[in-house]
Amino acid sequence: MTKALTFMSGLLDRQEAESRLIAWVMDVIADMLSAPQGGGAEAATLRASAPWGIKHGRAPSVSFHLVTHGLCWLRIPGMEPIRLGTGDLALLPNSAGHALASDRQGALLLVDGVLRKRTDGAGSEIDIAGEGPRTRAICAGYRARHPLPAPLRAMMPPALHLSAQQLSARRDLADALRMLSDATTTHLPGSAIIVDRLVDVVAVHMLRSWLPADLAATWPTLHRDLAVATAVTALHQELGRPWTLDELAEKAGLSRATLTRRFNGTLGESPLRYLRRRRMELAARRLRETDDSLARIAQHVGYRSEFAFSRAFSQTIGMAPGRYRMDSRQQHGRGRSDPPSHSGVT
Structure with a gap:
C-alpha cells in the first residue's frame, strides 16, 4: 500500500510538472509571436515555373510554407530534402537557413532579390518564370522576433511537416490556411491585419500539434x-x-x-x-x-x-x-x- 501511494504521489508530481511545462512553453510561444522587435507577420505568394530555387537566410523566428499547387523541395543544410506536394505544410520553428526549389539540388537566388511588395500592405509576391511545371505556395513568417529559449530550440526539429492528408484531419488548421490563402490573393481593405492574425494562428496550431506528444520526453531538464x-x-x-x-x-x-x-x-x-x-x-x-x-x-x-x-x-x-x-x-x-x-x- 505504501509503495502504491508513493508511486501515485510521484505520478501526480510528474503530471503537475508536465502541465506547468506545457503551459509555460505555450506562453513562451505566444510571447515569441507577439514580441515587439520589428513587429508583425509577413506573407508572400510564390508562383514559379521550373527550374527555380530561392534561399532564405537564418532568422531568429518562425516561418512556414504551404504548397497550394504543384510540388517543391524544402532544402535545409545537413538534412535530406523534404518533398512538399500540393496541400503540404512545413514549419521551421527557428527559421534555420533554408531553401525552396523545384529540384533536390541546383542554383538558388536570395529571396530578397525576387520579392515584390503588394500595394495593399498584405504581403509580397514572388514570380519566377520558367518552361517547366508550375508551383504555387504561400510563404509566411515574422520580420524580427525574439528567438525561442535555447533549450526549446534544441529540442525542436529543424522542420515540422504535415502532409495534405494529415492536414485534412485538422479542420481548425485547414480553415486557418484557407483564410490565409484568401487574404493573400485578394486585395481587400484590412488584408494586412488579417494576414498578421492568421499567420499567428497557423504557427500556434502547428506548434501545438507537435507539443503534447514530444515535450516531456524531449526536455527532461525542465520536466524534472x-x-x-x-x-x-x-x-x-x-x-x-x-x-x-x-x-x-x-x-x-x-x-x-x-x-x-x-x-x-x-x-x-x-x-x-x-x-x-x-x-x-x-x-x-x-x-x-x-x-x-x-x-x-x-x-x-x-x-x-x-x-x-x-x-x-x-x-x-x-x-x-x-x-x-x-x-x-x-x-x-x-x-x-x-x-x-x-x-x-x-
Missing part, C-alpha cells in the same frame, strides 16, 4: 525541475507584482543563488531579466492594440512611474514607448490616432 517551473508560473500569474529575487526564490523553495543558476541553465537568462522582458512584451502588445495611457500601461506591468517604465522599455525594445506605438500603427496602417502622451515621451 519543478522548482523552476513553479517560479516561471508564479511570474506569469503576477507579472505586475514588484517581485524580488528573495520572494521568487522562496516561492520556488530554493536559495537565490540556486534559483538563478538553475533558471539561467534552463532558460538562458536570470529570473529578473526574464521578468522584465515579459513585462515589456506585454506593454508592447498594449501599446499596439489599445489606447491606454502610458501611465496605465506602466502600472499594469508593475512600474510605479512612467519614467521608470519608459526607461526600461527603451532599454529592452530599443525605442521609447510613444515612438513604438506610433511606428507600429503606421506600419500596420490602422488609421487610429495616437492617444495623448501624458509623459512627454515620444
Whole structure:
C-alpha cells in the first residue's frame, strides 16, 4: 500500500510538472509571436515555373510554407530534402537557413532579390518564370522576433511537416490556411491585419500539434525541475507584482543563488531579466492594440512611474514607448490616432 501511494504521489508530481511545462512553453510561444522587435507577420505568394530555387537566410523566428499547387523541395543544410506536394505544410520553428526549389539540388537566388511588395500592405509576391511545371505556395513568417529559449530550440526539429492528408484531419488548421490563402490573393481593405492574425494562428496550431506528444520526453531538464517551473508560473500569474529575487526564490523553495543558476541553465537568462522582458512584451502588445495611457500601461506591468517604465522599455525594445506605438500603427496602417502622451515621451 505504501509503495502504491508513493508511486501515485510521484505520478501526480510528474503530471503537475508536465502541465506547468506545457503551459509555460505555450506562453513562451505566444510571447515569441507577439514580441515587439520589428513587429508583425509577413506573407508572400510564390508562383514559379521550373527550374527555380530561392534561399532564405537564418532568422531568429518562425516561418512556414504551404504548397497550394504543384510540388517543391524544402532544402535545409545537413538534412535530406523534404518533398512538399500540393496541400503540404512545413514549419521551421527557428527559421534555420533554408531553401525552396523545384529540384533536390541546383542554383538558388536570395529571396530578397525576387520579392515584390503588394500595394495593399498584405504581403509580397514572388514570380519566377520558367518552361517547366508550375508551383504555387504561400510563404509566411515574422520580420524580427525574439528567438525561442535555447533549450526549446534544441529540442525542436529543424522542420515540422504535415502532409495534405494529415492536414485534412485538422479542420481548425485547414480553415486557418484557407483564410490565409484568401487574404493573400485578394486585395481587400484590412488584408494586412488579417494576414498578421492568421499567420499567428497557423504557427500556434502547428506548434501545438507537435507539443503534447514530444515535450516531456524531449526536455527532461525542465520536466524534472519543478522548482523552476513553479517560479516561471508564479511570474506569469503576477507579472505586475514588484517581485524580488528573495520572494521568487522562496516561492520556488530554493536559495537565490540556486534559483538563478538553475533558471539561467534552463532558460538562458536570470529570473529578473526574464521578468522584465515579459513585462515589456506585454506593454508592447498594449501599446499596439489599445489606447491606454502610458501611465496605465506602466502600472499594469508593475512600474510605479512612467519614467521608470519608459526607461526600461527603451532599454529592452530599443525605442521609447510613444515612438513604438506610433511606428507600429503606421506600419500596420490602422488609421487610429495616437492617444495623448501624458509623459512627454515620444
